[in-house]
Amino acid sequence: MTRWYSEKKREHYYKQAKKSGYRARSAYKLKQIQKKFNVLKPNDFVVDLGAAPGGWSQVAKELIGENGKIIGIDLLKITPISGITFLQGDMTKDESLNKILELAEGAKADVVLSDMSPDISGNYSVDQARSVYLCQKALESTRVLLKDNGCFACKIFEGEDIKEFVEKIKSCFNTVKIFSPPASRKSSSEVYIIAKYFDRGKL
Numbered sequence: 733m734t735r736w737y738s739e740k741k742r743e744h745y746y747k748q749a750k751k752s753g754y755r756a757r758s759a760y761k762l763k764q765i766q767k768k769f770n771v772l773k774p775n776d777f778v779v780d781l782g783a784a785p786g787g788w789s790q791v792a793k794e795l796i797g798e799n800g801k802i803i804g805i806d807l808l809k810i811t812p813i814s815g816i817t818f819l820q821g822d823m824t825k826d827e828s829l830n831k832i833l834e835l836a837e838g839a840k841a842d843v844v845l846s847d848m849s850p851d852i853s854g855n856y857s858v859d860q861a862r863s864v865y866l867c868q869k870a871l872e873s874t875r876v877l878l879k880d881n882g883c884f885a886c887k888i889f890e891g892e893d894i895k896e897f898v899e900k901i902k903s904c905f906n907t908v909k910i911f912s913p914p915a916s917r918k919s920s921s922e923v924y925i926i927a928k929y930f931d932r933g934k935l
Contacts, residue, residue, distance in 0.1 A: 775799045906928065
């Protein structure tokens with residue numbers, strides 16, 4: 733029954749995404765994060781890490797409006813969306829961060845989002861360690877990209893080293909929460925860490 737319900741729910745969000753014109757069902761995860769934590773505001777400058785196929789950027793654009801700015805990056809090429817700048821690059825490499833900084837033209841981001849996920853190997857301990865590594869890279873990027881009092885949201889696979897990573901985030905953000913959006917699969921081990929009020933003075 734649980735598996736049946738999970739598959740039915742997954743199908744619901746998939747169909748809803750298609751119907752609403754979103755590129756991925758994950759768009760609803762960001763909508764649910766926004767509803768609970770209000771991380772995105774009109775006119776914000778947003779950096780979207782692991783942006784392909786563009787579902788999170790679509791939702792972010794709706795929320796920040798025409799005067800907001802979004803730079804999205806992914807290893808995969810992303811089909812263009814009007815009003816959004818997409819880059820193809822690897823966020824574990826310095827040159828990708830430098831590309832974002834060039835496009836930012838000296839501005840600091842209000843929000844850094846990361847839905848980055850490793851290629852799944854099937855070995856959970858390996859996949860979880862890779863997920864944490866990507867989150868650490870995302871966190872490092874916030875220290876360069878994010879303005880004071882900015883927000884950070886990242887996906888991470890649950891595991892014993894999550895606690896240590898959360899402590900790292902707490903060292904530079906004043907509010908940190910862990911959230912499992914209803915749009916995530918019941919069987920999924922992913923959770924989202926939502927951090928608000930970046931404090932550069934803590935670095």
